Each structure stands twice: as structure tokens, then as C-alpha cells.
Amino acid sequence: MVSYVKIPSHLKPSDPQGPDLLTQERNLASFDVKELTLVLYGIKDLERYHTILKIIENDPVFDKSNIYFMGRNELFEHAIKKEKRLVQLIRENKWKVEELQFAEWFLDMPGPFGAHRGMFIPTLIGQGTKEQKEKFLVPALNYQIIGCYAQTELGHGSNVKGLETTAIYIPETDEFEIHSPYLTASKWWVGGLGKTANHAIVMAQLISNGKNYGPHPFVVQIRDMKTHLPLPSITIGDIGPKFGFNSTDNGFILFEHVRIPRFNMLSKFSQIKKGTGEYINPPNQKLSYGTMVLVRAIIISGVRVTLARAATIAIRYSAVRRQFIDKDEPKKLEDGSIVETSILDYTMQQYRLFPVIAQSYACFFTAKMMVNLYTEYTKQSSSGDYSLLADLHASSSGLKSLTTTMAVDSIEDCRRACGGHGYSSFSGFVKFYQDYLPNTTWEGDNYILTHQTARYLLKTFRQVTSHKNPEIYASQSNKNPTISYILQYLNEPNQKCTAITPSDFNNHEIQLRAFKHRVAFLIANVVDQIDNQKKSWNSMLVEINRISRAHCQYLLVQNFITALHQPSEDESLRMLHNSPALKEVMTSICNLFVLHTMEKDIGDFLESEYLTTPQARLLRIQVYNLLKEIRPNAVSLVDAFLIPDSLLCSALGRYDGKVYETMIDWASKEPLNGMTLDFNPNNDTFIRKAKL
Numbered sequence: 001m002v003s004y005v006k007i008p009s010h011l012k013p014s015d016p017q018g019p020d021l022l023t024q025e026r027n028l029a030s031f032d033v034k035e036l037t038l039v040l041y042g043i044k045d046l047e048r049y050h051t052i053l054k055i056i057e058n059d060p061v062f063d064k065s066n067i068y069f070m071g072r073n074e075l076f077e078h079a080i081k082k083e084k085r086l087v088q089l090i091r092e093n094k095w096k097v098e099e100l101q102f103a104e105w106f107l108d109m110p111g112p113f114g115a116h117r118g119m120f121i122p123t124l125i126g127q128g129t130k131e132q133k134e135k136f137l138v139p140a141l142n143y144q145i146i147g148c149y150a151q152t153e154l155g156h157g158s159n160v161k162g163l164e165t166t167a168i169y170i171p172e173t174d175e176f177e178i179h180s181p182y183l184t185a186s187k188w189w190v191g192g193l194g195k196t197a198n199h200a201i202v203m204a205q206l207i208s209n210g211k212n213y214g215p216h217p218f219v220v221q222i223r224d225m226k227t228h229l230p231l232p233s234i235t236i237g238d239i240g241p242k243f244g245f246n247s248t249d250n251g252f253i254l255f256e257h258v259r260i261p262r263f264n265m266l267s268k269f270s271q272i273k274k275g276t277g278e279y280i281n282p283p284n285q286k287l288s289y290g291t292m293v294l295v296r297a298i299i300i301s302g303v304r305v306t307l308a309r310a311a312t313i314a315i316r317y318s319a320v321r322r323q324f325i326d327k328d329e330p331k332k333l334e335d336g337s338i339v340e341t342s343i344l345d346y347t348m349q350q351y352r353l354f355p356v357i358a359q360s361y362a363c364f365f366t367a368k369m370m371v372n373l374y375t376e377y378t379k380q381s382s383s384g385d386y387s388l389l390a391d392l393h394a395s396s397s398g399l400k401s402l403t404t405t406m407a408v409d410s411i412e413d414c415r416r417a418c419g420g421h422g423y424s425s426f427s428g429f430v431k432f433y434q435d436y437l438p439n440t441t442w443e444g445d446n447y448i449l450t451h452q453t454a455r456y457l458l459k460t461f462r463q464v465t466s467h468k469n470p471e472i473y474a475s476q477s478n479k480n481p482t483i484s485y486i487l488q489y490l491n492e493p494n495q496k497c498t499a500i501t502p503s504d505f506n507n508h509e510i511q512l513r514a515f516k517h518r519v520a521f522l523i524a525n526v527v528d529q530i531d532n533q534k535k536s537w538n539s540m541l542v543e544i545n546r547i548s549r550a551h552c553q554y555l556l557v558q559n560f561i562t563a564l565h566q567p568s569e570d571e572s573l574r575m576l577h578n579s580p581a582l583k584e585v586m587t588s589i590c591n592l593f594v595l596h597t598m599e600k601d602i603g604d605f606l607e608s609e610y611l612t613t614p615q616a617r618l619l620r621i622q623v624y625n626l627l628k629e630i631r632p633n634a635v636s637l638v639d640a641f642l643i644p645d646s647l648l649c650s651a652l653g654r655y656d657g658k659v660y661e662t663m664i665d666w667a668s669k670e671p672l673n674g675m676t677l678d679f680n681p682n683n684d685t686f687i688r689k690a691k692l
């Protein structure tokens with residue numbers, strides 16, 4: 001890229017230690033960073049990581065050096081080129097999902113084929129029959145057709161049952177007629193629809209013989225395969241500029257009595273019989289919502305790397321950045337000179353940032369749990385057993401809500417912790433934050449999703465308590481954490497925390513009891529208000545949100561603690577258990593995650609009377625103790641995430657710590673610097689290109 005400003009060559013580094021500060025930090029580590037990286041990725045995935053990264057970093061099409069200077073059209077064009085190149089690479093290297101996941105992560109650009117891979121293909125796999133897979137999935141996998149997932153409408157997104165697009169069965173021609181009766185029925189927000197896709201999975205109200213059977217998925221060809229123009233009676237457009245995600249063409253579409261063959265209704269679970277229009281019920285009414293459950297689980301699995309990325313930038317920058325001389329503990333160099341303090345040494349900075357590292361590790365263990373639960377569900381459902389669906393839906397909804405909210409809050413916390421430079425695009429936070437933000441809204445608004453989890457929790461509580469002998473559920477409590485904590489609460493509703501010193505709060509049994517007691521207490525309270533005090537659902541929504549959050553925080557805590565203690569067949573966990581140094585640092589991180597989470601929601605723990613006010617003070621002291629304990633390992637803990645510089649795309653978070661050199665180098669490439677100002681105030685075109 002062209003540099004428009006010549007930087008004077010006489011400049012000496014004002015901080016002689018400069019980037020070496022990171023080396024010094026790295027020397028403080030109490031554990032082997034490579035070993036921890038191996039735990040996080042596993043041997044096979046780490047090999048994949050390096051292979052794919054090399055390919056991506058060496059390909060000029062994926063070059064990101066210009067990315068912060070691009071406008072919408074340029075971004076979109078760039079994204080299309082990347083997508084095409086990615087497809088070539090998939091073909092050339094025969095990449096499978098495992099490789100593709102790394103490639104998409106490293107590319108770090110929401111692209112117009114994202115919904116094709118992330119929504120269209122999974123829906124065909126999950127909801128199509130064998131014949132439908134042959135017709136649609138095979139060409140989709142070969143990129144001969146490009147699809148999108150058109151569910152949300154201008155007027156309805158969260159309320160899927162309220163969608164207005166209709167699919168009416170016409171027995172005479174054995175077709176469905178897809179129609180948008182109102183403006184509000186216009187499909188809206190659909191990724192890849194605006195300019196790219198030629199097929200769509202359209203969620204529409206299925207109507208046969210005058211009866212409405214609710215939303216079902218239909219495959220609709222929307223553009224001509226040769227001209228790429230919208231097919232007759234179909235209106236398509238891009239929805240316009242957005243908060244972020246501008247490299248993707250989110251679109252809208254309206255249908256005017258568009259006919260499609262009956263074959264195009266995805267019919268793995270429910271069908272319409274030819275001619276009679278008879279509806280065949282699915283084994284479970286919610287199976288047509290299957291894609292949402294899968295994608296929520298995938299989103300949860302991705303949170304850990306989002307948090308890791310934010311923490312990496314903020315921690316490295318905080319180690320390099322110095323402000324003020326700490327009067328009580330001035331920082332001395334070997335030659336005795338006093339230098340300003342690294343901002344990472346300020347306890348407030350640690351309090352803001354170390355919990356983000358801890359959240360990332362916590363999400364790592366819960367992602368494993370989510371993948372296991374989803375795999376188990378897939379296994380059982382393939383033989384017709386859908387009994388795990390309710391559990392899966394409840395935990396994936398609540399965890400998607402909790403973890404993505406945590407992620408966006410933490411990205412912003414990390415950005416602010418970088419001061420003024422955090423506001424520059426060069427920090428690596430701006431586009432990252434903008435593109436990540438929709439995760440709190442898509443695949444279910446984060447507040448709406450907590451209703452689903454709470455529904456399940458209340459139902460389980462009522463089931464257990466209404467039984468004459470609640471102990472009947474004891475045999476299920478091993479597998480079902482909700483039943484386990486409800487039973488514990490019913491047996492001992494007045495449990496008290498036994499901690500008498502700050503370090504007692506490191507006891508994992510005390511921690512687990514605190515979370516279990518708190519959530520069961522809150523659920524019991526909501527059940528009482530709804531069932532006995534006859535409060536309406538709406539009047540309880542704040543509490544509904546609170547119990548979902550409390551339940552999911554408990555899951556994160558439980559998964560972390562279990563991972564540290566329980567013998568496991570899992571390769572990563574075995575490596576962790578076999579290394580005392582790793583176990584020690586992970587235990588500190590786990591304690592920080594648990595106690596910081598408690599401290600943030602201390603009101604709940606006091607209200608449930610598990611904690612006393614003096615104990616709440618002790619807990620806070622233990623949080624401060626943990627910050628001190630973790631401080632020497634902070635940089636190494638983020639290094640272990642192994643987020644490559646090419647992905648971070650950050651002047652602040654670079655591995656080598658050359659923050660200031662990069663800031664001015666990138667600033668010199670700002671295209672505005674290649675223009676001169678015309679000072680004539682009467683001239684409208686006051687900016688013109690410089691002759692460089």
C-alpha cells in the first residue's frame with residue numbers, strides 16, 4: 001500500500017524497552033504456553049490451524065492491509081473476490097468442514113456466501129429428504145447454486161409463528177404458491193440475498209385445504225441461473241447500509257403468487273400428500289426450527305475465540321502502554337532510571353481485563369459441553385428419539401443469549417481499556433465489534449431467547465415439586481443439572497455459605513453450591529409469583545431474564561470446574577490434568593471467572609441468603625487476590641489463544657508489541673493524506689487529489 005506521509009528518520013524510541021516489554025512479560029509465565037495452546041486446539045486441529053493459516057496468509061486475495069480504508073461497495077467487491085477464491089481453495093485442497101472453519105475464521109470477513117454455508121446447506125442437510133438432498137444439496141455443496149435463509153420479515157422476526165408469507169398448496173397442479181400479502185411480509189435482513197443468491201429457503205405459513213399448519217421451509221429459486229436477474233413476480237433488493245456487516249448483501253424479497261413444485265417443501269419431518277393435500281405431522285412440532293438450534297450451538301462455540309481476540313489486543317497493548325509514574329511503587333530499570341508504569345500494572349485495568357481472559361477459558365469448556373450435547377441429540381434423533389430436544393433448545397437458547405451478550409460487552413470493555421487508540425480502526429476493535437454485534441440479535445434476540453430457557457426451568461421445577469415423591473427424580477439428577485439443583489434446594493432451602501476467609505472462596509464446592517442455591521431460589525420465587533400470586537408472564541419478564549442468566553452462569557461454572565477435576569477421555573482435558581503448572585494457572589482463572597461473576601451479581605446471592613454481607617466483602621478481597629495471582633501470567637494466557645496477527649489486524653495487539661511504529665505507518669496510508677485541501681472557501685470541491 002502507498003504511504004502518503006514520509007515519516008522523519010531521526011526519531012529515537014522514547015521508551016528504550018518498547019516492545020521488549022512483551023518479552024519480559026513472557027518470561028514471567030509459570031506455565032508452558034505451547035502446552036496450553038495444545039490443550040485449547042488439540043493436536044490435529046493445531047496442525048490444521050498452521051496449514052490453513054499459511055495458505056491464507058500467502059494468498060494476495062486475502063490481503064487485509066487496505067481493509068480499514070474501504071467503503072461499502074469496495075468491501076462488498078472485496079468480499080466477493082474472497083468468497084470466489086475460498087471456493088477455489090476448497091476445491092483444490094478438498095477442504096472439509098474442519099478446514100473450512102479455520103479458513104473462515106482467518107478470513108474474518110462476513111461474506112455473501114456466509115448464509116449459504118451457515119444456513120442454507122445446514123437446513124438442507126437437517127430438513128431435506130434423500131431426493132431433496134440430491135436435487136439441492138449436491139449442487140449447493142458444489143457452489144453450482146448459492147442459497148440464503150429467508151425467515152425474518154419486515155414486520156416479524158422474533159415471532160416466527162407470526163410470519164405473513166404464505167405457501168398455499170394447489171392440488172390441481174401439485175404446487176405451492178408462495179405469496180407476500182402485505183408489505184410487512186417482505187423477507188428482510190436475509191444474508192446473501194441482496195445481490196448474490198439464486199436460491200432461498202423461505203419460511204412460510206403452510207396452508208392446505210384452508211388450514212394453516214404454521215411456518216415450514218420451502219426451497220425457492222429466486223434468480224435466473226444465466227442472467228442472474230430476479231425471476232418473474234419476484235422483487236429483490238439490498239436493504240442498505242448497516243451498523244456493520246457491510247461486506248454482506250443482506251437483502252429483501254417479495255413474492256407475488258410464485259409457484260413452486262410440491263417437491264420443494266423440505267419434507268424430512270412433515271409432508272403434504274399429493275392431490276389430497278393431507279398434512280403428515282412431524283414427530284415433534286418444533287423440528288422445522290432445527291436450523292436455529294444448530295446455529296445457536298455453533299454461535300456458542302465461537303464465543304471463546306471472540307473473547308480471546310478482544311483480550312489479546314487489550315492485554316498486549318496494556319503491557320506496552322505506559323502512563324504516569326506510580327509514586328508508591330515506581331518502576332525502575334536495571335540502570336536505576338525510573339520509568340512510567342505499564343498500564344497493565346494498575347489494578348483497575350486488571351479488574352477490567354483479566355475477567356475477559358477468564359470468560360474466554362470458561363466458554364472454551366462450555367463449548368465442549370454444547371458440542372457433546374448436540375452430537376448426542378443428533379445420534380438419538382437419527383433413530384427417532386427427540387427426547388433431548390427440549391433440553392438442547394433450553395440450554396442453547398440461554399447460553400447463546402448469555403455468552404454473546406458477554407462477548408459484546410467484553411469487546412467494548414477491552415476497547416475502552418485501550419483509551420483513545422481503542423477508538424481508532426487500527427486498534428482492531430472497530431470492525432470486529434461492528435461485525436460481531438448482530439450475534440446478540442440474530443438467531444433469536446438475546447432477551448427473547450431467555451424466555452425459552454426460563455419456560456423450561458419453570459416447567460422442570462413444577463414437575464419436580466408437584467410430584468408426591470420428588471426423590472423419584474434423583475436418578476435423573478446426574479444427567480440433568482436442573483433437576484439436581486432443584487432437588488438440592490428442596491432438601492436444604494436454607495443453605496449457608498461456610499467461607500470465613502477470602503481464600504475459602506476458592507473452594508469449588510462452596511462456589512457450586514452458591515450458584516445452585518441462587519438459581520433454584522430464583523426459580524422458586526418466580527414460580528410462586530406466577531402460580532400463587534397470579535402475576536402475568538409480562539410482569540415477570542425481568543425475573544425471567546434473571547433466571548435464565550443464573551442458570552446459564554451455573555452451567556459455565558459447572559463445566560469449568562468439572563473440566564478441572566473430572567477424569568476424562570477428552571484429549572485436551574487429559575493434557576490439562578497431566579500438567580500441574582497448567583492445572584494451577586487454570587484453577588486461578590476458573591476461580592476468577594466464578595468469583596468475578598458472583599461479585600457482579602452479588603445482589604442475587606445476598607437475596608437468596610446464601611451469603612452474608614461480611615462474606616460478600618471477603619469475596620471481593622479474594623477477587624483482588626486473584627488479580628494479583630494472575631498478573632504475571634496475563635500476557636502468556638492470551639498468547640496461548642494463538643490469535644494470529646493477520647487476524648487481529650491490530651496495531652495495538654501485535655505479537656511483537658510494535659504499537660507506535662504501526663500506528664504511524666498505517667496512518668500514513670490513509671487516502672485522505674494523499675489529497676490536498678483547496679483553501680478557496682468559494683470553491684465547492686474543497687478536496688482534490690494530490691499529485692504524488
Ligand SMILES: CCCCCCCCCCCCCC(=O)SCCNC(=O)CCNC(=O)[C@H](O)C(C)(C)COP(=O)(O)OP(=O)(O)OC[C@H]1O[C@@H](n2cnc3c(N)ncnc32)[C@H](O)[C@@H]1OP(=O)(O)O
Nearest residue numbers: 118151157158159160161286289292298393442443444455
Ligand atoms: C459452517 C457453519 C458456520 C455457521 C456460522 C454461523 C453464522 C450464522 C449466521 C447467522 C445469520 C443470521 C440468520 C438468522 O438470524 S435466521 C432467523 C433467526 N430467527 C430467530 O431465531 C427467531 C427467534 N424466534 C424463535 O425461535 C421462536 O419464535 C421462539 C422460540 C421465540 C418462539 O417460538 P414459538 O412461538 O413457536 O414457541 P413458544 O414460545 O410458544 O413455545 C412452544 C414450544 O416450542 C418449544 N420451542 C420453541 N422453539 C424451539 C426450537 N427451536 N426447538 C425446540 N423447541 C422449541 C418451546 O420450548 C415450547 O415448548 P413447551 O414449553 O411448550 O414444551
Ligand SMILES: Cc1cc2nc3c(=O)[nH]c(=O)nc-3n(C[C@H](O)[C@H](O)[C@H](O)COP(=O)(O)OP(=O)(O)OC[C@H]3O[C@@H](n4cnc5c(N)ncnc54)[C@H](O)[C@@H]3O)c2cc1C
Nearest residue numbers: 149150151152156157158189190191438441442443444447
Ligand atoms: C446482520 C443481520 C443478519 C441477519 N441475517 C438474517 C438471515 O440471514 N435470515 C433471516 O431470516 N434473518 C436474519 N436476520 C434477522 C434476525 O434473525 C432478527 O432480526 C432477529 O431474530 C430479531 O428479530 P426482530 O428484528 O423482529 O426483533 P424484534 O422481535 O422486533 O425485537 C425488538 C425488541 O423487542 C423485544 N421484544 C420482542 N418481543 C418481545 C416479547 N414477547 N417480550 C419481550 N420483549 C420483546 C426484543 O427483546 C427486542 O429488544 C439478521 C439480522 C441481522 C441484524
